[in-house]
């Protein structure tokens with residue numbers, strides 16, 4: 001049986017020039033490189049320049065993805081940006097990216113599911129392709145989380161960073177079998193009862209201010225390992241596959257201990273996990289496409305590899321996508 005599959009044709013990423021090492025926080029806060037590395041695995045992160053916005057990061061990553069895919073911007077018929085740190089309340093970052101790339105047709109919109117944003121965006125882009133609404137989609141995760149950090153809160157400010165990752169997703173013919181290239185299955189979940197575990201204490205309607213990120217880290221950690229393993233298993237199951245079929249996990253990069261705990265629950269060795277958290281910190285919706293692009297640039301994936309992505313973030317919202325390279 002012939003069937004359309006949303007296939008990744010190219011990837012790209014962008015990291016702002018300024019690198020902030022752990023030692024920099026120890027100058028003003030009661031923290032240390034030791035604490036940050038042992039609790040999170042993070043050694044450094046990138047912070048955007050004052051005049052560098054989420055749409056800029058997204059545009060650089062998108063250009064790199066287009067080049068990697070060998071396609072031009074005018075062949076893109078949808079731009080989706082996953083972000084919780086948009087340039088403005090509206091319009092969407094995606095329309096700014098569209099304009100920056102000179103795209104004058106098709107449609108563009110943002111998705112807001114915090115750290116799970118990219119998984120939600122990829123699932124939505126796949127759905128649009130399967131529904132025949134789009135043939136070639138730029139799916140981007142881009143964040144400037146440094147802008148919503150409380151500089152006096154040592155429990156959060158050391159964890160997050162800025163960056164963007166992008167991929168070109170396009171309709172290709174498949175057979176319907178799980179050996180097809182492309183997105184094979186998605187699993188998305190949210191539970192708003194956990195709002196207080198991870199949120200921003202400002203917003204247009206409530207305060208008129210952007211606000212700062214607040215997190216009950218230990219509680220989020222507890223949910224993360226349990227929910228990430230469960231959603232990963234569900235996505236694999238929907239694709240008719242098991243953890244033993246997985247070649248690479250490309251997880252949300254929040255904490256090395258969560259990444260290791262989830263891999264362990266899935267029974268997969270760390271050699272099969274892409275880890276970038278040490279150099280990027282937690283870049284929220286950008287973390288998975290960043291990791292995908294870095295690993296692709298290093299030539300780590302080969303055609304036919306089964307890749308599992310999974311993420312959890314504010315909401316709580318979490319999900320996983322199983323795809324074949």
Ligand code: UT7
Nearest residue numbers: 031032035039040115154155158217218220221254255313
């Ligand atoms: O991407 C969205 C999803 N977010 C996540 O996945 C994050 C999930 N949570 C985590 O990654 C971890 O919980 C953290 C890295 C945030 C914290 O690690 P933890 O092992 O859960 O530490 P903790 O929160 O239990 O804190 C342990 C201690 C506390 O002191 P007391 O109460 O034991 O005296 C904190 O006050 O560490 C203290 N602490 C720090 N000490 C030095 C908190 N932040 C710092 C810091 N430096 N930066």
